[in-house]
Amino acid sequence: MKRALTSVLMLAASLVTAVATAREITLPADTSTLRVSELPGYAIARHKCGICHSADYISYQAPAMNQAQWTAEMLKMQHSYGAPIDEDETRLIGAYLAVSYGSADKDDASVVALSALAQKAEPAPGEAGEIDVQALLVSNTCLACHAIENKVVGPSFREVAARYRSEAHASSRLAESIRAGGTGKWGPAAMPPMSALTAAQAQALAQFVLAQ
DSSP states (O other), rough: OOHHHHHHHHHHHHHHHHHHHHOOOOOOOOOOOOOOOSSHHHHHHHGGGGGGGGGGGGGGSTTOOOOHHHHHHHHHHHHHHHOOOOOOHHHHHHHHHHHHHOOTTTHHHHHHHHHHHHHHSSOOOOOOSOOHHHHHHHHHTTTTBBBBBBBBSSOOOHHHHHHHHTTTTTTHHHHHHHHOBBSSEEEEEBBOOTTTTTTTHHHHHHHHHHHH
C-alpha cells in the first residue's frame, strides 16, 4: 500500500513538473489563399470558409470533383459541421470550387445560372439606418469571434471602438477594414475578409462598433 502511494505521488509530481515546464508553441501564420475568381462564391468562401479552416483544406479533397460533388461537400459542411452558410451559399461556393479546383467550367450553364441569380439577389444600396445590424452580426458570424466587452478570438467591439473612434473618417476606415480582413492588427489571429458585404452594410457594422 505504501509503495503504491509512493508511486502515485511520484507520478503526480512528475505531471506537475511537466505542466510547469511546458513550452508554448507558436504556429506560423496561415499564408494559404483561395484561387481568385469573379464568381460570387469566391467572396463567400473567403469570408465564411476561412472562419474554420485554411484554404489548404481543399487540397485534401478528391481532384477533378464536379459541381454536384462540390455542392454535396458544402451541404455536408452546413448540415454535419454547422458551417455558417445557407442553402444558396452552399450552391454558390460549390460552383466556385468546382470551377477553380474541379472539373467544371465558368461557362457551364449551371454555373452561369447561379451567378445570374446571385446578381439579382444583391440588395440595393441603402442607408445604414435601413439595415438590420443584428441580423448582419448573426448571418456573418461576427459574434463567433467578437463580443461587446470581452475578447473572444478577436478584440471586443469596445476595444476596436477605442482604437478607431478618435481617428478622422473612423467609420469609413473601419468599414474598409471589415471588408478587407487581415492579420497583425490585433495579434496573430486572422480575420477573414467580409468582401461579400455591400459598402452600406460594412458602414452599418462600423457605426455599430464605434457606438460601443
